[in-house]
Amino acid sequence: MAMRSAAKHALVTPPLAPGISGALFRGRFSPRNPGARPCRAASSSPAPAAGKHLPPLFSVAPMMDWTDNHYRTLARLISRHAWLYTEMVVAETIVHQKDNLDRFLAFPEDQHPIVLQIGGSNLENLAKATKLANAYSYDEINLNCGCPSGKVAGHGCFGARLMLDPEFVGDAMSAIAANCDVPVSVKCRIGVDDHDSYEELCEFVDKVVSKSPTRHFIIHARKALLNGLSPAENRKVPPLKYEYYFALLRDFPQVKFTLNGGITTIDEVSLSIRQGANGVMVGRAAYNNPWNMLGHVDGEIYGKPTRCISRRQILKSYQVYGDSIIGRYGPSRPNVRQAVKFYIHFSSLAFILDNG
Numbered sequence: 001m002a003m004r005s006a007a008k009h010a011l012v013t014p015p016l017a018p019g020i021s022g023a024l025f026r027g028r029f030s031p032r033n034p035g036a037r038p039c040r041a042a043s044s045s046p047a048p049a050a051g052k053h054l055p056p057l058f059s060v061a062p063m064m065d066w067t068d069n070h071y072r073t074l075a076r077l078i079s080r081h082a083w084l085y086t087e088m089v090v091a092e093t094i095v096h097q098k099d100n101l102d103r104f105l106a107f108p109e110d111q112h113p114i115v116l117q118i119g120g121s122n123l124e125n126l127a128k129a130t131k132l133a134n135a136y137s138y139d140e141i142n143l144n145c146g147c148p149s150g151k152v153a154g155h156g157c158f159g160a161r162l163m164l165d166p167e168f169v170g171d172a173m174s175a176i177a178a179n180c181d182v183p184v185s186v187k188c189r190i191g192v193d194d195h196d197s198y199e200e201l202c203e204f205v206d207k208v209v210s211k212s213p214t215r216h217f218i219i220h221a222r223k224a225l226l227n228g229l230s231p232a233e234n235r236k237v238p239p240l241k242y243e244y245y246f247a248l249l250r251d252f253p254q255v256k257f258t259l260n261g262g263i264t265t266i267d268e269v270s271l272s273i274r275q276g277a278n279g280v281m282v283g284r285a286a287y288n289n290p291w292n293m294l295g296h297v298d299g300e301i302y303g304k305p306t307r308c309i310s311r312r313q314i315l316k317s318y319q320v321y322g323d324s325i326i327g328r329y330g331p332s333r334p335n336v337r338q339a340v341k342f343y344i345h346f347s348s349l350a351f352i353l354d355n356g
Helices: 069-078 091-096 123-136 159-164 166-178 198-211 242-251 266-274 284-288 290-294 297-301 311-325 336-340
Strands: 058-060 083-090 114-119 140-145 184-189 216-220 256-260 279-282
Touching: 069 083, 069 290, 069 311, 083 091, 091 114, 091 123, 114 123, 123 140, 123 166, 140 159, 140 166, 159 166, 159 184, 166 184, 166 198, 198 242, 216 242, 242 256, 266 279, 266 297, 284 290
Parallel strands: 058 083, 058 279, 083 114, 114 140, 140 184, 184 216, 216 256, 256 279
Antiparallel strands: none
16 A cells, blocks of 8 residues: 555644533533433334444544453443543463463453553564353454553553554564454554654555555554653643644544544534544543443434433442452452542532432
């Protein structure tokens, strides 16, 4: 596939403006009304069966120590259609724990659609890990090329650092695709350190697409600075360049791109999609405020019925799950603290604001 000559064109920024004042929006179920129950009129449309899911217009980002099985169970109680990502699982962990894989890879059937994110920089281990994970029937396998954490980018040279070697990423995605029977994707930044031109980003995408079946990229619209910034600072300090994302949509029409970075409300998700985004990925906003974010996804983003359920009812349903998994993998594996750590973001006002 030839390098897109449009990389040399002027980048045009569409009128997308995540972070703009919520007063400009007038959504039916505004996040500014925290007590409201997301609920649309009932519809005869059933939730899609596994393998027949709606497209990933909205997804929850993979977050270490956050998007574990417990959080994903809660998220699925709120939204039927949001795409969920696992925490990153290192390929070597899967390979070395092949006799204990349920602890790392098992998930309830109702968590579909769900994507497994793998981290690694060894082709053989990536291939072996994918083959083992394939038995768990994830809906997509994703390679982490975006994490700037020193624990990732500095250990074994993976995460965002992989963007500096697009040839390897192409080979890695080819190996991953050859060992699974589901689509594969890459999550990356728009650049790394001084390698942050749009032309370099196009070269990265072009190389990966030409060497593998990869046709989906999740683009965090900031570059990664591998030296001098913490992971938290890397989510805020490098400027957002949404114009890079929208230029990719123009220059690679055969590829799907999901927008990530700086989008914190359901109104901004809707606006991004109206502006032409193939999909939007939200991270900490979906974890820190799951009710007001995920509670609007099915209705506002997918136009499907939203569950008419209160937070109290969701917590009761989650309690059933929690009671079933405490100590499943040995004493205190998981323990109560691990199973309920997200409660501070969900339940502090539940019993005050809900009447159910």
